[in-house]
Amino acid sequence: MATIQAVLRRKPNKAGLFPIAIRVTKDRKSSFLFTGQYIEEKFWDSKFDRVRKSHRNSSRLNKLVAKKLSEANDRLIDSDTEGTGQSAKKIKNKIIGKTKLDFFQVSGIFLENILRRKKFDQHYNQEKRLNIFEAFLGRKQLSFVDLDVKLLKRFEAYLLYERKVAPRTAINYLMLIRTVYNLARKEYHVDDRNYPFGKGKIQIKFPESEKIGLNTDEIKLLETESDLTVAQNNAVNTWLISFYFAGIRVGDILKLKCSDFKDDRLYYRMGKNKKIVSLAVPEKAKKLLYQYTSMQQHNNDLVFPYLKGSNLNDDKQVTIRVKTITRNLNRRLEMVAEKLGIKKKLSMHIARHSFGNISxxxxxxxxxxxxxxxxxxxxxxxxxxxxxxxxxxxxxxxxxxx
Structure with a gap:
């Protein structure tokens, strides 16, 4: 007789969360069906095989677990009528066969996992790409059997020739689709025989990207130009601070506080990988920063005013604000480039390339x-x-x- 039980698996993901699964046991051998839901270990009640009430989504999660258990038990009853010579793995496969998720259902789980890790910038980008893929298909359902090489090549052509995206951007879309497909293969046991990626199929190869930075003469133009609007001047100053600190990323610049500067050094934690960075403050940067820090009343005030009024503890809100601010900065930098006769694309990210170009x-x-x-x-x-x-x-x- 096979048994079915809700359990918390002991192998955490990269965010330190544990997967809720349905365990099928037969003849002391077990196989697992993953629900796609992850929680902290402290929220699992192993006595009653359920999520504790202290978890904010306990009610919804327990309803999902109950539904999965009910579906699994129904399939198990059907399976038992076929005979007793079936392993736990075979029983699991019979259960899965009638409860497979399609591509967009798995992509929804994929996006939820990103949100749990508080990767709001990544979530924003990936959700937007999935919406574009859905719009291309013209429907909200897509079985993994239908997600084949022919469809992916049509989608790639659509991106390149109709949406006019860069080749590298098109590859990012294909990588996302592959990531969702791999999640389905790993946790929802989608048949590998239809996998559209790999040798002789769709291969992920990043084209070389062109990185062109400003030269010293062009940067001197930015440093000395005075005929700019206040908004344009602030955008140029923000760009120069990035350049002076070896291409510090715009998200980190916007969150700099006066307290981050001590003994003529800048100390800050990188948003991308959480590393602590310490850099000497160049003389050029000191003069420019003084224009902003001298106006601040408190040591904990932001250097640049762009995020003023935002809740810096709300990562999602800050991520959205940074994207909007960056777009505005880039538009003003484009105007400055045109005014100064700089033919190269001028954006916040180019500050990093410019440092590389001159070094x-x-x-x-x-x-x-x-x-x-x-x-x-x-x-x-x-x-x-x-x-x-x-x-x-x-x-x-x-x-x-x-």
């Missing part, structure tokens, strides 16, 4: 790794290779200069 091959790669705050030297080498041209330029000149 070129003049600074040891190990030092650049520290300045960029890269975890791996390989990342620094690959990034900086976009700007290290001296040796190849000299070699080219030697060949053709005869």
């Amino acid at each position: 070129g091959d003049r600074i040891p790669i190990q030092m650049l790794q520290k300045l960029y705050r890269h975890s791996s030297i390989t990342t620094t080498v690959n990034y900086q290779s976009n700007f290290m041209h001296k040796e190849t330029d000299d070699a080219l000149e030697k060949v053709i200069n005869f």
